[in-house]
Amino acid sequence: MARYAREVAVVAFAQSDHLRRTDELSEVEMVMPVLHQVLAATGLKAGEIGFTCSGSSDYLAGRAFSFTMTLDGVGAWPPISESHVEMDGAWALYEAWVKIQTGEADTALVYSYGKSSPGSVRDVLTRQLDPYYVAPLWPDSVALAALQAQALIDAGETDEPALAAIGARSRAAAETNPHAQLSGSVPQGDYQVRPLRTGDCPPIGDGVAAVILAAGDLARQLCERPAWITGIDHRIEAHSLGLRDLTDSPSTRIAAEHAGVFEAPVDTAELHAPFSSQEVVLRKALGLGDGVSVNPSGGALAANPVMAAGLIRIGEAAARIHRGESDRAVAHATSGPCLQQNLVAVLEGDRA
Amino acid sequence: MTAASPPQVLRAPLVVEFPFTRSLGPVQSAFLTGLREGVVLGVRTADRKVMVPPVEYDPVTAEEIRELVEVAATGTVTTWAWNDRPRPHQPLDTPFAWVLVKLDGADTALLHVLDAPGPEAVHTGMRVRVRWAAERTGAITDIACFEPYEGPAGGEAAPHDGDFAGAVTGIVAQARLDYVYSPGRAQTAYINALSEQKTVGERCPSCQKVYVPPRGACPTCGVATTDQVEVGPAGTVTTYCIVNIKARNLDIEVPYVYAHIALDGAGLALHGRIGGIPYDQVRMGLRVEPVWTEGGRYPDHYRPTGEPDADYDAYKELI
Ligand SMILES: [Zn+2]
Numbered sequence: 001m002a003r004y005a006r007e008v009a010v011v012a013f014a015q016s017d018h019l020r021r022t023d024e025l026s027e028v029e030m031v032m033p034v035l036h037q038v039l040a041a042t043g044l045k046a047g048e049i050g051f052t053c054s055g056s057s058d059y060l061a062g063r064a065f066s067f068t069m070t071l072d073g074v075g076a077w078p079p080i081s082e083s084h085v086e087m088d089g090a091w092a093l094y095e096a097w098v099k100i101q102t103g104e105a106d107t108a109l110v111y112s113y114g115k116s117s118p119g120s121v122r123d124v125l126t127r128q129l130d131p132y133y134v135a136p137l138w139p140d141s142v143a144l145a146a147l148q149a150q151a152l153i154d155a156g157e158t159d160e161p162a163l164a165a166i167g168a169r170s171r172a173a174a175e176t177n178p179h180a181q182l183s184g185s186v187p188q189g190d191y192q193v194r195p196l197r198t199g200d201c202p203p204i205g206d207g208v209a210a211v212i213l214a215a216g217d218l219a220r221q222l223c224e225r226p227a228w229i230t231g232i233d234h235r236i237e238a239h240s241l242g243l244r245d246l247t248d249s250p251s252t253r254i255a256a257e258h259a260g261v262f263e264a265p266v267d268t269a270e271l272h273a274p275f276s277s278q279e280v281v282l283r284k285a286l287g288l289g290d291g292v293s294v295n296p297s298g299g300a301l302a303a304n305p306v307m308a309a310g311l312i313r314i315g316e317a318a319a320r321i322h323r324g325e326s327d328r329a330v331a332h333a334t335s336g337p338c339l340q341q342n343l344v345a346v347l348e349g350d351r352a
Numbered sequence: 353m354t355a356a357s358p359p360q361v362l363r364a365p366l367v368v369e370f371p372f373t374r375s376l377g378p379v380q381s382a383f384l385t386g387l388r389e390g391v392v393l394g395v396r397t398a399d400r401k402v403m404v405p406p407v408e409y410d411p412v413t414a415e416e417i418r419e420l421v422e423v424a425a426t427g428t429v430t431t432w433a434w435n436d437r438p439r440p441h442q443p444l445d446t447p448f449a450w451v452l453v454k455l456d457g458a459d460t461a462l463l464h465v466l467d468a469p470g471p472e473a474v475h476t477g478m479r480v481r482v483r484w485a486a487e488r489t490g491a492i493t494d495i496a497c498f499e500p501y502e503g504p505a506g507g508e509a510a511p512h513d514g515d516f517a518g519a520v521t522g523i524v525a526q527a528r529l530d531y532v533y534s535p536g537r538a539q540t541a542y543i544n545a546l547s548e549q550k551t552v553g554e555r556c557p558s559c560q561k562v563y564v565p566p567r568g569a570c571p572t573c574g575v576a577t578t579d580q581v582e583v584g585p586a587g588t589v590t591t592y593c594i595v596n597i598k599a600r601n602l603d604i605e606v607p608y609v610y611a612h613i614a615l616d617g618a619g620l621a622l623h624g625r626i627g628g629i630p631y632d633q634v635r636m637g638l639r640v641e642p643v644w645t646e647g648g649r650y651p652d653h654y655r656p657t658g659e660p661d662a663d664y665d666a667y668k669e670l671i
Contacts, residue, residue, distance in 0.1 A: 026536025075574025
């Protein structure tokens with residue numbers, strides 16, 4: 001625990017059911033029940049939270065500053081200490097963790113949400129690409145992942161049956177996850193963009209996740225078995241896909257080294273791999289052996305609310321520690337095309 | 353719909369279009385101008401690697417890179433993905449392959465598309481060449497696509513000064529995204545009530561404040577507001593400003609008054625224009641009522657009711 005100034009743990013996690021559409025709910029109406037749930041799990045009131053940080057993207061809803069509306073659901077009056085990242089909530093959690101490390105807060109509420117249903121998320125995500133050389137071609141997220149999958153197949157690191165097995169394993173695991181959007185046997189389907197078939201791709205949907213962080217003894221008071229964040233780091237690679245070896249993820253590996261992943265074995269890995277092929281890359285970068293339970297929640301292939309799916313990985317890993325099902329877990333979140341940016345956290349429970 | 357069933361949420365098309373005007377640095381300018389002239393340029397890094405498309409800074413060392421070189425318009429596919437169903441705006445409207453192509457003379461790959469008859473005609477390692485667009489403007493789409501190529505390979509990268517007449521110095525990055533917007537439960541109820549020339553808010557079950565327009569949550573208590581309350585129609589001006597700038601496409605004579613109006617029964621003020629009274633006679637406490645125009649979906653403006661002004665204490669909490 002000497003890695004950082006303060007001990008910080010995930011003490012509660014909540015998520016919505018992830019659904020293809022939630023037309024009847026505005027963003028705040030969608031977020032609020034999950035906020036209430038995560039607060040209730042600790043007994044904290046909104047006004048007792050030291051810092052609040054959220055993650056979302058205006059491009060999903062097509063409206064500027066849409067995140068400000070969800071603050072109504074937090075109870076932002078009288079004024080609270082608050083921030084937002086236009087990224088997955090895993091990065092909001094990182095900012096909150098830093099805030100606690102500085103001593104400016106002892107608790108933090110982190111939430112993120114994605115409402116992809118109003119638009120076409122494959123096309124919307126093209127607007128995050130290099131505007132000079134790439135975005136004018138409108139390569140959608142599935143196409144870019146398919147280029148990476150073909151590179152892996154050419155390198156002999158996987159093949160189409162092995163990819164299909166990753167999807168099947170994820171959706172089978174999701175049968176015990178009541179929040180999952182897809183679970184059980186899902187047909188592998190036709191090629192979306194070859195070599196990726198429907199079963200290799202994540203469902204598109206709307207969803208919310210929230211986490212509460214707390215420091216030191218407060219964490220012990222709020223949670224029977226806190227999930228201590230013993231390491232966390234995030235790294236980014238060059239944006240140009242043609243500069244990168246798409247079969248590898250050096251940013252994940254470096255983040256994992258800095259987070260201390262390799263210092264002791266992990267029993268659980270919650271990987272943010274929206275495409276089956278990306279799990280192949282991440283397993284290699286994180287050196288995960290067959291003994292590790294990978295995505296027991298079903299992972300992003302079972303539910304991928306954009307901007308929340310990475311925070312959910314941290315939450316799911318923490319929840320396993322809370323329940324005593326894991327002692328040392330690695331959680332991973334990604335952002336950008338073909339695993340461009342990666343965040344890695346190590347979560348540990350106190351041993352009996 | 354029966355009276356008991358909840359009203360359908362509203363939905364409407366929402367189009368977001370944004371033509372971002374972006375300036376180019378010297379390297380990007382040379383590259384895109386080169387495409388217009390049918391020349392592919394890259395940059396050479398300090399460790400002699402040739403990067404195409406060119407970047408301005410070395411991704412490893414962050415050193416500035418300015419050494420331009422010309423590479424061939426032929427190259428090799430390093431990975432690919434077959435797209436059976438082209439999506440809107442993509443370079444070809446017939447099935448095509450996405451490709452990363454390492455051009456002859458380059459050490460990095462360029463993302464583009466390949467025109468080929470089918471996936472069986474594409475493989476990693478296949479040789480391709482640029483098919484130039486008929487009309488070129490200095491954009492990545494000046495490469496219409498790649499096409500299969502059987503001829504000789506291009507040679508090494510050659511130095512190039514990057515000087516072109518009429519260099520392209522900027523691009524307009526066009527984007528259009530189509531959405532279907534739904535305002536959710538609370539705002540749907542508000543908008544539906546407006547169509548009957550009524551204003552409804554929602555009461556917070558915790559602090560009892562009535563929010564109008566309702567957004568479904570009390571920002572003080574952080575709980576859902578569900579109890580619907582009709583407010584107004586009359587209200588009180590709590591504060592105002594005088595607008596002296598004529599808005600484009602707005603048929604309102606200046607100066608006019610824009611005010612915060614606390615409708616009777618509402619826990620906070622909404623805003624609207626004040627009419628029916630000279631602008632310099634509007635005052636805090638003025639009692640006003642909405643004026644609806646034929647077919648209007650919200651009050652066009654508010655006018656004095658003729659009642660005595662409200663006492664300051666009656667609205668000071670709502671300013
Ligand atoms: Zn309230």
